[in-house]
Amino acid sequence: MGDIVSAIVVTVIALAALAALLAAMYWVVGRLPKRWREGARAWVFLFPAAVAVTIGLLVPAIRTIYLSLLDDNGEKFVGFDNYVDVFTTTGTRLTVFNSLSWVLVGTLATVAVGLAMARFADGMRIESAAKSAIFLPGAISLVGTGLIWGFVYAGPPFDVGLLNAVTEGIPGLPDGWGGGGDRLWLLERGFGGVEPPDSAPGVNTFLLIVVFIWAQAGISTVIFSAAIKGVPDSLIEAAKVDGATDQQTFYRVTLPYIRSTIVTVATLTTVAGLKAFDIVAATTGGRFGTSTIANEFYVIRFVQGRSGVGATLAVLIFILVIPVMILNRRAQARAEEMMGG
């Protein structure tokens, strides 16, 4: 209990000290000549946040770009060698390919599930319960999500995996790597003490993307649901009066109306997919051909201690995120124009 009390005391003191500092600064700038006072006071309000993002994001981001041009010890300038390295080394090239698979498959499926849920659950008696059920995985950490699916994918020697139980009765499926009719679905780092060879084949990346979709679909459902409910009734009714079927109304009226929302959800999922780290790290640790750019970044920089290539992978994520963000901005701007501001 002593630990808890001291932790609380330390936290309160730290926060109180910050508040006192800000109050003192506010008082001091209040003594300034009148023409500087307003601007100085604004800076007192602004400066903690400004300092935090400057030393926590802005300067580090610039420094990471710089580090990506140096060698792995951060000493010699090597130009774009690290970038060439990433795309010519088999291991890192695979991670780029994997990340793009996450983005493509993950985004398409997440948008599809979200739209289906938002459309078909709309007006059902169980609507809110159904949406909560889809959304709940979004409240669980991705590490926990990986663990949960570990028990779905679990294979020999442990006969506890749900997927094996379900597929047992399906004839014609390859026996896989487990033997005894059970398939070793996801090759995991240490689950149940199994250590499969690094070169083991399989659909590992796809299985991890399924976990990602499972975790992301709730957010997409909730956002689409709000958007679909925001379509003006008059539009729907007008379409109905003109004799459109439900399906036609959905595809010709609702979908175009919520187009910018679809772009937003796709952006959100794409960015999350590019940054995918937790699921990979907590299940396979990036082995068995499952590593993504974000996971490789961690392994190369913080496990192998290679500064140059590590920084390059971080910059690569940034470079891939930018166009997606810009596309999203454009779609939003166009939507705002169409809606009249």
Next chain:
Amino acid sequence: MTAPKPSLVQGLRARRAKKRHEASLGRSAAATLSSKPGQLLVYLLVFLWTIPTFGIFISSFRPEIDVKTSGWWNWFADPSLTLDNYRSVLSSGPGQDDLWTFFLNSVRITVPSVILSVGLGLMAAYALSWMKFRGRDWIFVGIVGLLMVPLQMALIPMLQLFSGGAHIGSVTIFPDLDLTGEVYGVWLAHTAFGLPLVVFILRNFVAALPRDIFEAARVDGAGHLTIFLRLVVPLSVPAVASVSIFQFMWIWNDYLIALIFAGRENAPIVRQLATLTGTRGQSYHLLTAAGMVSMVVPVAVFFALQRFFVRGLLAGAVKG
């Protein structure tokens, strides 16, 4: 006591009837929207999305031997419950998991980080919407622009900053605070990484507050500090609640920042769960209970405050 005027009663009744009529209309209109196959699809998706979590939930209450030898669905044939898994992961002592300590670490990391990021974010939001100074719009654009910067871009230099300070030549511009592994470093990291989104959402909210109240307060002689504390803070409660819950969930569930900035001593429960997952091997029956312990807070927050969480999410989703 006289009865209310007939006209009023009639009016009320008419309004209620109209509402009922609209409600039924709404339901029938919506019901035609979702067809039978559509409804089946919803049930299927709900089933698929529920079953994995349900499985681990059941497993966490099964005896060790059961978890290791049969799938959780066998529980229905042979229902035996035990709290042993939970007792084991929560107990402390040599060789024990002592998850309770890591659970408290999560609280120690999450609560101050949320207070810091939302508090500083609200101050910045006020300055960016109601105080006059040069370059205001540019600073706002700059902060929001940082939303694009992925976490990974900031990790390496920030860790170097914490472990060695920053120097230009022999001039120290940031002291070596030796924050590596300390909980304060984690607070700073979460605050910095969370602020762009917090400022973005809160500024949009604070800027939309009615101008009249600020002018009235200023006429009454209130300064910025008074206006902020007496007007902006209470009026922003809905937005602050949404953003706080959003931040809370994010920070509690974070793995990467905890992995890099929190030492082994200060590891939050999610990081510890990942460590256990990687090392557990033969005693993986305990992972079920460990997983449930790590989920209990965010899931409880989710169920209790879902509306705020969704609102925060919708506000955050509009971001560029």
